Amino acid sequence: MKQKKTGIQEVADLAGVSITTVSRVINKISSVSEANRKRVEEVVRRLKFVPSPAAQALARGVTHNTISLVIPRYEGIFYSFYALELIRGIGTLCDALKLDLLLHLTDGRDALSCKAVSGIIFADIIGNRQQLEWALNERIPTVVINNFIEDLKVSCIAVDNFKGSKDAVNYLISLGHKKIAHIAGDTITQSAALRLEGYKEALIENKIKENPEYIIKTDYSRGEARQAAEKLLLLKDAPTAIFIASDSMALEVIAVIMEKGKKVPEDISVVGFDDNPSSLYGAVAITTVRQPLIKMAEEGVKELNSLINGKKELAMVKLPAELVIRDSCKAI
Secondary structure (H helix, E strand, O other), X not given: OOOOOXXXXXXXXXXXXXXXXXXXXXXXXXXXXXXXXXXXXXXXXXXXXXXXXXXXXXXXXXXXXXXXXXXXOOOXXXXXXXXXXXXXXXXXXXXXXXXXXXXXXXXXXXXXXXXXXXXXXXXXXXXXXXXXXXXXXXXXOEEEEOOOOOOOOOEEEEEOHHHHHHHHHXXXXXXXXXXXXXXXXXXXXXXXXXXXHHHHHHHHHOOOOOOHHHEEEOOOOHHHHHHHHXXXXXXXXXXXXXXXXXXXXXXXXXXXXXXXXXXXXXXXXEEOOEOOHHHHOOOOOOEEEEOOHHHHHHHHHHHHXXXXXXXXXXXXEEEOOEEEOOOOOOOO
16 A cells, blocks of 8 residues: 655644644754644654755745856856857757756856755856855755865766867877977866876876976966967977866867968877867867767756755766867877
8 A cells, every 4th residue: 555645734724723834844944843843844854854845945935946057257258169068968858848948148256146946057167166065955955067076965967078189189299209298288177187187197007297388287378279289399309299277278279280381280299178169160070088068068957957946866977078089189
């Protein structure tokens, strides 16, 4: 025989209070007397009552079909392939699932005004970890994408940047390159840090000594990519190949190489990261690492929708990146 499910009305009847009072206690709203709070909490414990996420959302004044996308703000965000792909993927699936999407750009310092949403997707965590912790403490269904967080109980959907980077460098090594430089992104981001680690690991596994002069960290901008390329080309023992943390920067690096009278890939091989469509239409079609941004975005929305609807298990997913071989590399 199927056991009858405990409901909020039963909790209210046994505690001798109204449904509204039970809802306020469950949602930690302060306008409840201490005596009533204790009676409700005792009945909840005794019945092992678990409120539905939808009911909790309604009690907080939340619209059950609205989610928030929180993206750390940076210059040029609306010209960013990464940001636009995430917004496109998330927006498309939200439309399919009949969810409304609220976009929140943040510098990490301000409190989030997200109590009225039924769930939050954090696109990376850059200087705004306290906002993520706040959302979890508020028990708002939450998913993080493009960042793999192991020390908090939160669902994460990320790209395997480490292996993608390692595959790229191993490819250059398979072509005979040993003098391989890396123009890194902003290593305050987990993705850039892991791409740098993957580069180093590939060198170690192939017994190639790391050259500190070959590693230049940037802020992901084309301006700093240009400066990095100029610096590498001036080295007495210049690299024969450069692995670059984004396709946008790779395009700038190729432009610098050509300005200096050299050719890609005849003189220097280049590998980027992202599979930005612009990597196809420069002077040379760039060999790159394709990261599944749309899939990551869609999986994030699916996971959040499941959490909103009562799913308890957390997802910890690393999506594979794929090396895409084009025309910017040549064997020595």
